[in-house]
Amino acid sequence: MSDFRFPSRVQKLRERLTKDELDAIFISNGENRRYVSGFVSSAGYLLVTQNDAVICTDFRYTEQAAQQAPGWRVDRIGGKSDWLANLVNEFEIKTLGFESDDMTVATLERFKKALKENDATPELKPTSGIGVDLRAYKDAGELELLQCAIDIGDKAFEETAAQLAVGMTEKEAAWIFEKAVREQGAESISFETIVAIGPNAARPHHATSDSKLVEGQTIVFDCGARYQGYCSDLTRTVVLGKADDEVKRVYDIVLTAQLAAIDMVTSGMTGEDCDAIARKIITEAGHENDFGHSLGHGLGLEVHENPGVGPNAKGKLENGMPFTIEPGIYIPGWGGVRIEDVVVLENDKARVMSHAAKMSF
Amino acid sequence: MSDFRFPSRVQKLRERLTKDELDAIFISNGENRRYVSGFVSSAGYLLVTQNDAVICTDFRYTEQAAQQAPGWRVDRIGGKSDWLANLVNEFEIKTLGFESDDMTVATLERFKKALKENDATPELKPTSGIGVDLRAYKDAGELELLQCAIDIGDKAFEETAAQLAVGMTEKEAAWIFEKAVREQGAESISFETIVAIGPNAARPHHATSDSKLVEGQTIVFDCGARYQGYCSDLTRTVVLGKADDEVKRVYDIVLTAQLAAIDMVTSGMTGEDCDAIARKIITEAGHENDFGHSLGHGLGLEVHENPGVGPNAKGKLENGMPFTIEPGIYIPGWGGVRIEDVVVLENDKARVMSHAAKMSF
Numbered sequence: 001m002s003d004f005r006f007p008s009r010v011q012k013l014r015e016r017l018t019k020d021e022l023d024a025i026f027i028s029n030g031e032n033r034r035y036v037s038g039f040v041s042s043a044g045y046l047l048v049t050q051n052d053a054v055i056c057t058d059f060r061y062t063e064q065a066a067q068q069a070p071g072w073r074v075d076r077i078g079g080k081s082d083w084l085a086n087l088v089n090e091f092e093i094k095t096l097g098f099e100s101d102d103m104t105v106a107t108l109e110r111f112k113k114a115l116k117e118n119d120a121t122p123e124l125k126p127t128s129g130i131g132v133d134l135r136a137y138k139d140a141g142e143l144e145l146l147q148c149a150i151d152i153g154d155k156a157f158e159e160t161a162a163q164l165a166v167g168m169t170e171k172e173a174a175w176i177f178e179k180a181v182r183e184q185g186a187e188s189i190s191f192e193t194i195v196a197i198g199p200n201a202a203r204p205h206h207a208t209s210d211s212k213l214v215e216g217q218t219i220v221f222d223c224g225a226r227y228q229g230y231c232s233d234l235t236r237t238v239v240l241g242k243a244d245d246e247v248k249r250v251y252d253i254v255l256t257a258q259l260a261a262i263d264m265v266t267s268g269m270t271g272e273d274c275d276a277i278a279r280k281i282i283t284e285a286g287h288e289n290d291f292g293h294s295l296g297h298g299l300g301l302e303v304h305e306n307p308g309v310g311p312n313a314k315g316k317l318e319n320g321m322p323f324t325i326e327p328g329i330y331i332p333g334w335g336g337v338r339i340e341d342v343v344v345l346e347n348d349k350a351r352v353m354s355h356a357a358k359m360s361f
Numbered sequence: 362m363s364d365f366r367f368p369s370r371v372q373k374l375r376e377r378l379t380k381d382e383l384d385a386i387f388i389s390n391g392e393n394r395r396y397v398s399g400f401v402s403s404a405g406y407l408l409v410t411q412n413d414a415v416i417c418t419d420f421r422y423t424e425q426a427a428q429q430a431p432g433w434r435v436d437r438i439g440g441k442s443d444w445l446a447n448l449v450n451e452f453e454i455k456t457l458g459f460e461s462d463d464m465t466v467a468t469l470e471r472f473k474k475a476l477k478e479n480d481a482t483p484e485l486k487p488t489s490g491i492g493v494d495l496r497a498y499k500d501a502g503e504l505e506l507l508q509c510a511i512d513i514g515d516k517a518f519e520e521t522a523a524q525l526a527v528g529m530t531e532k533e534a535a536w537i538f539e540k541a542v543r544e545q546g547a548e549s550i551s552f553e554t555i556v557a558i559g560p561n562a563a564r565p566h567h568a569t570s571d572s573k574l575v576e577g578q579t580i581v582f583d584c585g586a587r588y589q590g591y592c593s594d595l596t597r598t599v600v601l602g603k604a605d606d607e608v609k610r611v612y613d614i615v616l617t618a619q620l621a622a623i624d625m626v627t628s629g630m631t632g633e634d635c636d637a638i639a640r641k642i643i644t645e646a647g648h649e650n651d652f653g654h655s656l657g658h659g660l661g662l663e664v665h666e667n668p669g670v671g672p673n674a675k676g677k678l679e680n681g682m683p684f685t686i687e688p689g690i691y692i693p694g695w696g697g698v699r700i701e702d703v704v705v706l707e708n709d710k711a712r713v714m715s716h717a718a719k720m721s722f
Binding site: 059060061063064079098100101102103104105106108109126128175178179182203204205207292312 | 465
């Protein structure tokens with residue numbers, strides 16, 4: 001087992017199999033595949049039992065799988081689905097978990113049919129959240145990659161902010177960021193960059209448009225970089241020219257709410273508790289109805305993953321979990337302000353991982 | 362009905378409902394949603410009956426849906442799944458098709474539970490391929506957008522090819538292309554750019570690396586642009602410096618095979634028949650085992666979609682269908698050659714849509 005690139009991840013997955021009374025789990029989700037095995041590709045499956053760990057992939061990727069995932073047996077699979085039945089029979093699997101949040105109805109039916117035709121009769125158990133549960137906790141290697149992604153995002157944002165100018169379109173501004181991200185070694189952006197000026201910024205998920213930047217209105221800039229698979233996520237709100245009193249007032253509320261949540265969040269708190277810290281401040285400032293999204297979210301191989309940090313997030317925030325803290329206030333017709341940093345819980349407290357400059361008045 | 366942005370697409374979907382004996386179809390696939398309604402987003406569903414057409418999406422996108430999809434009723438949905446039951450009851454739906462290739466096992470279970478709890482009892486019928494079948498045929502508006510994507514890809518490739526130089530890495534070359542694509546107005550690349558030099562080019566799906574370009578070896582450059590949703594896909598093989606006789610020999614076989622397929626493909630032929638035209642030439646030249654992928658694929662809102670064009674593609678190629686023709690020869694340790702153009706069948710013959718220059722010796 002010590003041959004694995006990530007032995008403790010395989011170990012934790014196997015502990016979960018025991019807990020969930022599964023002989024094996026069949027992993028179809030690409031990020032979970034990458035996380036557990038180290039094998040990065042657009043196609044392939046993992047089958048993991050207490051004693052065996054197999055990557056099943058087609059001819060395009062077998063060589064690469066063997067390189068990226070030492071310790072794993074690599075089986076070359078074809079278009080037919082009989083290979084799963086063969087593995088089930090080889091390993092004498094009686095209960096087989098599959099990822100019900102990832103597998104489509106049609107794929108499951110195909111496997112069921114092939115299992116039956118090949119006299120493999122495991123009990124198929126839908127599982128939900130095993131991969132994302134494991135992935136919520138980041139080990140030191142992951143935090144290092146995440147920090148690289150965040151540092152690139154911070155730097156690219158600051159370079160971009162320095163170039164923003166009246167008359168530039170939102171799309172042009174996004175493209176400056178995206179070029180900077182790539183030129184600093186990220187493989188890509190981690191999600192579609194959002195640049196929203198004035199009334200556009202009143203929509204938290206505005207689609208970056210040809211609207212032109214003007215003086216005095218808030219510009220919400222929500223952006224991220226992906227580095228070796230890990231996703232950063234940063235939001236800053238800036239103003240070209242002079243910010244008026246209303247901008248300052250709203251910005252100050254959002255920043256106060258954000259800093260309070262960063263300061264007060266502790267491990268063991270639920271995502272709901274953390275959300276409530278910031279939401280209370282925004283509510284008491286008279287903007288109860290203007291913060292229509294969650295305070296934050298976990299991030300890692302996906303830009304949104306566990307833990308949840310919002311009004312209905314019952315799960316606990318624990319040491320080793322990175323997540324965003326991003327309160328906002330959105331006022332239709334006027335605009336919006338959102339400020340987002342990534343923190344990680346360490347020694348029961350939040351350590352801030354992102355460091356792009358914020359506005360000061 | 363004339364209010365719809367794409368009335369004939371809704372009409373064809375309704376004809377398909379009749380044919381498949383469905384009262385309604387529930388569309389979860391994002392590209393199918395966009396195709397039928399014009400509504401572009403990361404979240405939402407369509408419910409279509411003979412008389413009704415409803416977009417179901419959350420608060421973030423209701424305003425945008427109403428703008429993008431005239432003629433559709435837009436329902437705002439929340440986190441609970443009871444809204445589907447309400448619609449089923451409102452429209453008295455007895456048989457409800459869903460997209461089994463898109464919907465996950467867990468999502469289907471959630472809807473089933475909510476339907477039951479809300480006394481909605483339609484027969485749920487898995488459907489496969491309805492959206493992709495419709496999308497295989499492109500109307501004039503789609504072909505225009507696809508041509509824009511192709512023109513951008515062609516131009517960006519030619520600009521890139523002119524800048525390729527010994528010592529540049531594959532990744533640097535890909536980035537030149539990607540910048541050019543964006544600067545010419547595409548919203549993004551349509552898939553991860555593949556640049557493969559020498560032995561790397563022997564793998565059809567090489568992951569673009571830090572390998573440096575050298576003289577004399579083949580460079581396979583597989584790239585595309587996305588314009589208003591439509592995806593181009595182009596492959597050219599080039600050589601820096603002088604091509605030796607072996608490069609010329611292999612290139613000539615691949616080009617001959619490609620031009621033969623373009624010249625001889627006719628509407629009514631199956632994807633398999635088309636594939637066989639090129640494969641026969643490569644086989645007869647002694648490279649039977651060196652062309653390990655399909656000859657091509659349809660493309661549109663997705664870079665790979667119907668029709669299939671490969672050894673097992675039984676579906677017919679018809680007028681109005683665009684697809685790629687991209688034979689290749691891959692020789693381990695030496696390299697590879699692939700040449701890819703997009704064609705569209707018109708008046709029973711292929712019209713070539715891509716025009717980037719090819720090598721001539």
